[in-house]
Amino acid sequence: MKLRDLGEFGLIERIKQVVASDSPDVLIGIDDDAAVVRVGRSTLVVTTDAFVEGVHFRFDYFSPFELGWRLMAANLSDLAAMGARPLFAVVDLAVPADADAEEVTDLYYGMREIGARFGVRIVGGDTTSSPGRWFLAVTLLGAADGGRYALRSRARVGDVIAVTGWLGSSRAGLELLTAGGGRHRAEPVLEAHLRPVPRVWEGRFLVQRAGVRAMIDVSDGLSSEVNHLCRLSGVGAVIEAARLPIRPVVRELALSSGHDPFDYALHGGEDFELLFTIPPEKWADLSKRWTRHFEIPLTAIGRIVRPERGIVLLTEQGERELLPGGWQHFRSNTDAPDACELRPGERP
C-alpha cells in the first residue's frame, strides 16, 4: 500500500508493530509526544523531530537562524508536554555543497539561542551533503525528575481541559508571511510562527507541582490534539468555542483574509502550547497560582466527558462533532494541499 493511501498514522501503527518491545526499561514507546526509558536510576525522556525543506519550511520565510530555532522549539515542546527537564541534543544535517557555511552556523546559533534558555547543550551530530534539499533532525534528551511525567492517556471523566497561551497565532503568522504582509506589523503572530517559545517551564510546573492528568502539545492543531488525547484516554470531550484563547490581532487577520478565526484556533497547528486535563478541585487551585509563576494566560476550554458523548464543540449555533483538522503527513489533508506540494511552513 502506498503511503499516501495509508497516511501517517497508519504508517506509525505498522512501525509500532515492528519495533514493539516488552523491555521493562521502555516505560513509554511510540505512543506519546516522547519516549520514556529507564537508564540506571534515571528516567529519561527522548524525542526527535525531522524538518525537510519544501515540506516543513522554505527559506523564503525562514532564515537559517529561525529554522534552527523552530526545530529546536518543536523538540522542546515535545519534552514540555511530558513535563521533562531538557538536557542534551544531537543534530543531523544534510545540506547541499553550494550552501554557505554562514547559513549552517546561523542554523546552529538559532538552535543554541532557544535551547540555551532551557538548559539544552548540543553535544553531537552528523553533517552530510545532500543532493538537493536541506534535511534536519534534532533529537533531544530530557529528565523526568522523580520519575514523574505526563502522558496523553490519563484523562478522566470530569477533568477540566485547559490550554496555555494563545491559539491560532502561528497560523495567522503564516498567513501574514504568505500574503507578503512583511515583517513590520503584527509582530507577536510572526514571532509565534518564526520564533515560537515552547512551554517547557510551564509543562514542568504542571507535572511537578499542579497534578495534571493528561497532557499533549498543540503542534498539529487543537482539534487533532483533543482527538488524540481522548482516543488514548478512552474518553470524550466538550470544548467551548467561546472560551478558546484567541488574540485580537489573530481574529482581525483571519477575518481580513476571509478566514474564520475559530478555524485558526482549532486547526491551525504549530502553536506549541500545552493542552492538558486536570481534576476540577486542582484546577481551582492551579488557576489561582498560575499568574504568580507565568505571564502567559491559562484558560479552561472544556471538560472531559464519557466516551459515548463523543468529542464535541459547543458554539453559538449549537453543538457539532469536533473532527481532527490538523496536518497528517503523506495524506491529502482537509485544509492543506498534498504533502509533496505543501505550502512552506505549514507544518512542523
Place this chain on the structure above:
Amino acid sequence: MKLRDLGEFGLIERIKQVVASDSPDVLIGIDDDAAVVRVGRSTLVVTTDAFVEGVHFRFDYFSPFELGWRLMAANLSDLAAMGARPLFAVVDLAVPADADAEEVTDLYYGMREIGARFGVRIVGGDTTSSPGRWFLAVTLLGAADGGRYALRSRARVGDVIAVTGWLGSSRAGLELLTAGGGRHRAEPVLEAHLRPVPRVWEGRFLVQRAGVRAMIDVSDGLSSEVNHLCRLSGVGAVIEAARLPIRPVVRELALSSGHDPFDYALHGGEDFELLFTIPPEKWADLSKRWTRHFEIPLTAIGRIVRPERGIVLLTEQGERELLPGGWQHFRSNTDAPDACELRPGERP
C-alpha cells in the same frame, strides 16, 4: 564560504565553536565517535548518523531491509568505538508519499534485526513526507558502564596499533555491486557492504577487560582514521602494509578490477572494524585471550611513534607518508567524485 570549499571537517570546526559548552555534565562533545554525557549517576554515550538517498545509498544496491540494517550498524559501530553498551534508538525518516508501506516496514525490520543482536530497542522517531529523496537519521544511546569509555585522543608513543577483523571488504563488495557482478559470488564481501556487523561486543571487551588506550571505528577508511587518532592524540604512527588484514577474495577482486588491494584496505572505508592502540605488554596478553572470546581476527598493524616522525606507511618499496584518503563530505574527494554526484553506497 561555500561548504564545498570549506569541507566537512572545516564545517564541523565552525559548528563546534557555536555549540561549545563548559558544562561539567558534557564529558565529551563533538570531538569523538560519540558524545559522552553524565545523567544522574549514569554515563551515557550518544551518537547519530544521517543517510541520504543518492549520497549514501541507492535502492539499486540496497534493499530497504539492508538500508535499515546498515544505518543501525553504522551507529552501533560508533558506540562500539567507545566501548559502550547499546540501549535505545530513535529514528527520523522522510520518505516520498508514493513509497510503499512495505518498504518502510522492511527498513524497520532491518534496523530491528541488527539492533536486536546488541540489545537495541527502537523507542521513538518521526516520520514525515519528503518531496523527493529518502532521508534517514538514527540516534542511538548507550551506557558507558563503570564510567569507562575509549577515546580517539589517548594514544601514547610505544602503543601497538591493532585492528579487528578485515579491511577493504566493504569496498570490494561495492565494486562487485557496481560492476553488476550480482549477489551470487563472494558472499562475504557483499555481506560486508550490505549487512556489516559492528564490533560492539569486541569494543566493550577492549574497553572493559583489555585496557585499550585510544579507539576509533573504521568508517571513513583506515588512512583517515589513523590520521584522526594521531592528530587528536598528538602522536605519529608507523603502519606496516604487509600486516594489513585483507581477505584473499578481496585481493582477487581488487586486482581483477585493476585496483591495488592496499588501496581498498587503506582508503576503502565502511569496514566498521575497530582500530585501537594498546600498551605492548597488554597487547601480548590480549592477543592470547582474543580467540577464546571472538571468531574474527585481531591484527597488530603498527606502532604509535613520536609526532615528529609523522604518519607513515612501510611497504616493500620503502616508507611513505600515509595521507588520509577517506571520504569527506562537501569536498571533492581524492578517490571519489563530488559529493553531489557520488557513486551509490560510497560512504555511510
